[in-house]
Amino acid sequence: MSVSGEPSFRESVDLMFNRASKLMDLSPGLEQKIRVCNSTYTVRFGVRLRGKIETFTGYRSVHSEHMEPVKGGIRFALSVNQDEVEALAALMTYKCALVETPFGGSKGGLCIDPRQWDEHELEQITRRFAYELIKRDLIHPAQNVPAPDMGTGEREMAWIADQYARMNTTDINAKACVTGKPPHAGGIQGRVEATGRGVQFALREFFRHKDDMAKAGLTG
Incomplete structure (x- = not known):
């Protein structure tokens, strides 16, 4: 953990992975194998x-x-x-x-x-x-x-x-x-603009889903 008590970037990625892996039918040990570099x-x-x-x-x-x-x-x-x-x-x-x-x-x-x-x-x-x-x-x-x-x-x-x-x-x-x-x-x-364009498409998709917007407390 960082000094502030917030998870570090590395810990945040692992937390997201752990949350996702709980919903998957992974064989024993595979979760650990996927997580580590x-x-x-x-x-x-x-x-x-x-x-x-x-x-x-x-x-x-x-x-x-x-x-x-x-x-x-x-x-x-x-x-x-x-x-x-x-x-x-x-x-x-x-x-x-x-x-x-x-x-x-x-x-x-x-x-x-x-x-x-x-x-x-x-x-x-x-x-x-x-x-x-x-x-x-x-x-x-x-x-x-x-x-x-x-x-x-x-x-x-x-x-x-x-x-x-x-x-x-x-x-x-x-x-x-x-x-x-x-x-x-x-x-x-188009490579220079590609990352920003990806963000644009992701946001556009997000705002198409009213349930997700409500959970995030955003109105668009």
Whole structure:
């Protein structure tokens, strides 16, 4: 629990899962197996910036590999920690399962304030983080495919895709190692707006159901 007595983000995700699993006919032990993350890789790496070596901490968590590739964004934020990344990876598994997309769930994060660094410095940091993940197959078109998240966007995905291509010169599917690339670098139109559009559709569906609106105390 957090200092305020409120459940942490990780605990909130687990509470939601526990509530749902009680309504399901799961075999003994399966509930625990689904809840926990399969693996989390923590990396600490140095980059020479502004005349000294700066050390950064990053994570890539794989929640479930029941379907591959696993899918999930990479966020750049000072709030990034292992608990948050594992909770977000679990949510990715559940989201993919609910809408029946054939991916497992993963998530990555780098503990950094991207506003503190200029573009050239951020590219060096992103490429080094990508290098550490790529060499362990934690970024790979057939195994683990990141996407933009908080603090990252098309620019960072283009850097990651280019870094993967440099390290895997014969991989015909190299561009598929990340989604959310700019259209000129193999991305697709509409990706930037996709998250907001999803929120729009979810809200529209919610307000179609009067019982749910009444429970939430909302009038629309």
